[in-house]
Amino acid sequence: MYGTTGLSNFAHAEQVTLGGFMAYVFASVLGLPFIVAAAIAVVIGGASGYLQDRLIWGPLRKRGLGLTQLMVVTIGLSFAAEYVFQYFFGSQVQSVSNSVQLNTGPLDITPAAYWSMLVSIIALVGVGLALQRTRIGRAARAVSDNRALAAASGIDVDRVIRLVWTVAMGLAALSGALYALVYGGIQWSTGVQILLLLFAAVTLGGLGTAFGALVGSIVIGLVVQLSTLFLSNNLKYATALLILILVLVIRPQGILGRKQRVG
Numbered sequence: 001m002y003g004t005t006g007l008s009n010f011a012h013a014e015q016v017t018l019g020g021f022m023a024y025v026f027a028s029v030l031g032l033p034f035i036v037a038a039a040i041a042v043v044i045g046g047a048s049g050y051l052q053d054r055l056i057w058g059p060l061r062k063r064g065l066g067l068t069q070l071m072v073v074t075i076g077l078s079f080a081a082e083y084v085f086q087y088f089f090g091s092q093v094q095s096v097s098n099s100v101q102l103n104t105g106p107l108d109i110t111p112a113a114y115w116s117m118l119v120s121i122i123a124l125v126g127v128g129l130a131l132q133r134t135r136i137g138r139a140a141r142a143v144s145d146n147r148a149l150a151a152a153s154g155i156d157v158d159r160v161i162r163l164v165w166t167v168a169m170g171l172a173a174l175s176g177a178l179y180a181l182v183y184g185g186i187q188w189s190t191g192v193q194i195l196l197l198l199f200a201a202v203t204l205g206g207l208g209t210a211f212g213a214l215v216g217s218i219v220i221g222l223v224v225q226l227s228t229l230f231l232s233n234n235l236k237y238a239t240a241l242l243i244l245i246l247v248l249v250i251r252p253q254g255i256l257g258r259k260q261r262v263g
Contacts, residue, residue: 004161004164006208009074011074012172013172013194014081015173016191017188017191018172018173019180020041020096020190022173022176023177023181024096026040037177046166046170047166049168052165053162056073057161082191082192091187113182120175120178128211140164144208176190196237197220197224203216203244203248203254204219204220204247204255206254206255206257216255219243219255220240
């Protein structure tokens with residue numbers, strides 16, 4: 001999303017929360033199998049991304065609003081979504097059924113976590129193959145690299161951006177459903193809690209690079225979780241922010257980012 005639009009979306013984490021709540025509604029409230037609930041959450045998340053770009057971001061881009069103004073809109077959208085979640089679901093954690101823990105060597109991991117790992121790997125491989133091997137994936141990378149040149153080459157930039165919003169929001173909803181499954185629940189402030197980790201991950205990997213975001217996410221995720229072996233659980237997010245500061249000082253473009261864009 002950042003690569004194709006240049007926009008830092010502060011409301012992205014709320015899509016994770018949306019996916020978690022949809023999984024809660026369809027799995028815990030309506031009693032559907034979790035895999036069905038997660039699939040519905042992905043569809044709803046993707047539809048919300050499509051509608052956001054169709055009704056908000058597309059018109060604002062056509063009006064020529066700058067990135068700063070658009071970023072302020074994302075902040076407002078984030079606050080609005082948080083209070084909508086709190087209004088409908090309350091402030092307490094809404095539980096999603098979880099399994100008993102299985103002892104795996106030094107780790108206690110639930111079967112749900114293993115399934116979440118498998119789904120995550122499938123999703124990552126699918127996105128990677130789509131970006132590398134499909135026509136729309138190559139178009140998305142072209143728009144990310146140079147929007148003007150992509151448009152001059154005959155690529156429908158607005159259509160590509162709308163598709164990127166749809167897929168990105170669907171994936172965010174999937175991650176929210178898996179988050180709710182692994183941690184046993186979701187609450188209105190979940191997005192706020194993970195927002196800085198999301199930005200730390202994409203900044204570490206390199207803004208505008210999908211595979212950089214993957215590398216950054218793995219590094220940040222491992223550091224945050226393993227830091228609890230030495231630090232208090234309340235300080236684990238501080239390690240991610242410390243890494244972010246060091247990266248910005250030593251290598252501002254991130255691990256896989258480029259010092260300057262071509263064109």
